[in-house]
Amino acid sequence: MNLFAxxxxxxxSDLAAMVADGALPEGLSTDNVAVEPPRDAAHGDMATNAAMVLAKPAGMKPRDIAETLATRLSNDPRVTSAEVAGPGFLNLRLAPVVWQxxxxxxxxxxADFGRSDMGAGKRVNVEYVSANPTGPLHVGHTRGAVFGDALASLLAFAGHDVTREYYINDGGAQVDVLARSVYLRYLEAHGQDVAFPDGTYPGDYLIEVGQALKEKVGDRFVDKGEQFWLDEVxxxxxxAMMDLIRADLxxxxxxxxxxYSEKxxxxxxxxxxALDDLRSKGLIYEGVLEPPKGKKPEDWEPRKQTLFKSTDxxxxxxxxxxxxxxxWTYFAPDIAYHYDKITRQNPDGTVGFDALIDVFGADHGGYVKRMKAAVxxxxxxxxxxxxxxxxxxxxFKNGEPFKMSKRAGxxxxxxxxxxxxxxxxxxFHMLTRKNDAPLDFDFDxxxxxxxxxxxxxxQYAFARVTSVLGKAEEAGIAVDDGTLAAADLSKLDHEAELALAAKLAEWPRLVETAARSNEPHRIAFYLYDLAGTFHGLWNRGNDVPSLRFLQEGAATSQAKIALARACAVVIAAGLGILGVEPAKELR
RNA sequence: GGUCGCAUAGCUCAGCUGGAUAGAGCGCUGCCCUCCGAAGGCAGAGGUCCCAGGUUCGAAUCCUGGUGCGAUCGCCA
Known part of the structure; x- marks a missing residue:
């Protein structure tokens, strides 16, 4: 299904045949032999670097290998021409029937076109969002949520067995702060005048939580010491916060x-x-850390602590x-949590995961090395x-930066x-940038x-296809996928149509490269590119009537519409990975 | 000061894990609708891929050292 593969x-196989013929020495590694679309379409449909990769280990000139390989490749019916170019590139042109x-x-x-078994069912755990359960999710969390979710879908599409996971930080001091803040709202619900000192959360979203707490426990906690209510509150x-976050998601x-609860x-x-496991490996010790280099924190003083030898x-x-x-420091439960991911008993009898992925906000960058060290x-x-x-x-709003302030609400x-x-x-918009690049989001x-x-x-490309399908049906032309698949696709012979089909052929390959690098944004860029090619063809229909999707005869129409429909199928599949619903029409 | 990330056209950004003459959108210039598929399309100008070395057939991509911007740096998660 992957044409490049x-x-x-x-x-x-032709290289192997050359070895059998004695045209190449035995024992060469072909791992680095690549077949790729050339950067410049004028060079052909595909290019391979085989001759250049093999030249040195074979002790031969790249062009000599390329010439022989070219002759062999030309014998395949799919290949219409194989030309040696530059230092030893082999440019291939493929027959229209391949694209058709x-x-x-x-x-x-x-929808399964492009689905890959690359992942070979490997179990991958993707942890994302994992926001503190102290309030609603904000924009920053949104990006992490979108990214993690799209990544998970992408990996699943590429043949991995994916688990989507959220780590609830409900064990640290921040949930005590939350409890105290809710308690204040609870007192407020009882008619008391309350102030929110520094270190509490003054957000309005806790008002109804305080109300609800009042309805639940009455005045049982009013004017009582913290020891009476902290745990329960x-x-x-x-x-309540997790319900809120779940609803947000x-x-x-x-x-x-x-x-997964930290608590x-x-x-x-x-x-x-978890720490015993590390201790048994000699990685836990009592010691005093050096002060940070450069600027020493004002209140720094040597302290003896239990340390993890992450430098190993x-x-x-x-x-x-x-x-x-x-x-415990916050790091300790995090270690235990990842230990659980590794040793967890799965329902199918397997243990743990074959690979872990954590999606963090950039402010956690300093945390990466120690987490990797722990795992x-x-x-x-x-x-x-x-x-x-x-x-x-x-x-941004109307091009103007939009300042956020928690305090100002x-x-x-x-x-x-x-x-x-x-x-x-x-x-979609959150995936139009690499994850490690800042993102502008303008509401307008x-x-x-x-x-x-x-x-x-x-979306407009998808809507246009939907519109064509509708028009065809009005004209009495059958356009169900089965009929379209059986259409006489040899009628798609124009260079612009074949180019669009070639763009579709890149999809399976793109899925794999995006999954390999854990970069779902590539899907978004591909879709934009594909839509551009589609719109280009559509517009050429203005000047060249034969390129329009709706034609006089049903058979011709069906062939052309098959191409359009195939675009829509791939767009829908791509959008599906991004978690976006395709739009049948735009208002 | 340490660590991590980023640096590509006037602007915003891609660049398929090392390939050929580095791409897209916006902006700019010039074309394309009396109607039939223009919320769009075609063409053009525009580049020291931050700098300096290195690796090799070949570097925007990998390595080393710099520069600039951002994040972060022992009882906050």
Whole structure:
């Protein structure tokens, strides 16, 4: 199904034949032989570097290898020409029937076109969002949520067995702060005048939580010491916040497989177990850390702490797992959590995951090395952990920067964004940048209907196809996918039509490269590119009537419409990975 | 000071894990609708891929050292 892989296989089999003939020495590695689309389409449809890769180990001139290989490749019916170019590139041109076949392939496979078994069922855990349960999700979380979700879908599409997971930070001091803040709102609900001192959360979203708490417990906690209510209020508040966050995620179309509680690690011996594992490897010790180089913190003083020897696994300094007062640092439960990911008993009897991915905000960048060190140590280096950082989202309104301030109550929540522009636009736009590049989000521009706006441009292509299908049906032409797949695709003989089919042929390959690098944004860019090619063909129909999708005869129409429909199928598949609903019409 | 990330056209950004003459959108210049598929399309100008070395058939891409911007740096998660 992946045309590039097919042609690569052809190249490899011809190389093997050359070895059998004595035209090449035995034992050459062909791992680096690539078959790729050439950067410049004028060079042909595909190019291979085989001759250049093999020249040195074979002790031969690249052009000599290329000449022989070219002759062999030309014998394949799919190849219409094979030319040696430059230092030893081999440029291939493929027969129209190959491209026409792609259209049939797409229609036959439908939404599964491009699905890959590259992942070979490997179990991958993608952890994302993991926002503190202290309030609604804001824009920053939104980007992480969109990115993680699209990445998870991408990996699943590429043949991985994916688990989407959210780590609830319900064990640290911040949920105590939450509890105290809710308690204040609770007193307020009882008619008391309350002030919110520094270190509490004054957000309005807690008002109704305080109200609800009042309805639940009455005046039982009023004017009582913290020891009487903290645990219960904390549990109640955390629960309420997680409900809020779940609803936020749902509004965005994100659904997690697992919510994992940090709190569940405490008092159950699981943190101790994880650290024992490290201790047994000689990686836990008591010690005093050096002060940070350069500017010394004002209040720095040497302290003896329990440390994890993360420097043995690539970190720069060892990291504390226990504070000087004997309490765990935040790092300790994180270690235990990742230990759980590695050793977890799965329902199907397997243990743990083959690979872990964490999606963090950029402000957690300093945390990457120690987390990788921990996973490397715990798994004995067998489970790779990739950590993707998502950069800042800069908000704009009408081109003007939109300042956020938690204190002034002008911070923008996920709900604000989704309610204003919709989940689809939000998701697509958030994926129009690499994860490690800052992202501009302009509330007005993302809704603009122009080529400048990739979301619109891609949706518009899909809508145009839908419109063509509708017109065809009105004209009495059958356009169901089965009929279209069986159409006489040899009628697609124009260079512009074949170019569009060739663009479709890139999709399976793109899925694999995007998945390999954990970069879902590539899907968005591809879709924009594909939409551009489609719109280009559509517009050439203005000047060249034979390029229009609706033609006089039903048979010709069906062939042309098959191409359009194939575009729509791939667009829908791509949007599906991004979590965006294709639009049948635009208003 | 350490660490991580980023640096590509006037602007915003891609660049398919090392390939050929580095791409797209916006902006700019010039074309294309009395109607039939123009919320669009075609063509053109525009580049020291931050700098200096290195690796090799070949570097925007990999390595080393710089420069600039951002994030972060032991009892906050």
């Amino acid at each position: 097919d042609i690569r296989a052809l190249v490899l 076949g792609i259209v049939g392939d797409v229609l036959a496979a439908g 904390r549990d109640y508040a955390t629960q 749902k509004a965005l179309g994100v659904e997690m497989d697992v919510f 569940s690690l405490y008092g159950t011996g699981r943190i101790e177990a 696994h690539g970190d720069d300094v060892d990291r504390p797992v226990m504070k000087s007062d004997g309490a 490397s140590a715990l798994s004995g280096g067998t489970v790779p952990l990739d950590i993707k950082l998502t950069q800042l989202v800069k908000l 002008t911070f923008v929540t996920l709900r604000d964004v989704v309610d204003q522009v919709g989940p689809g636009v939000t998701r 521009k993302v809704l603009e209907q122009s080529r400048e706006n990739p979301v619109f441009y891609v």
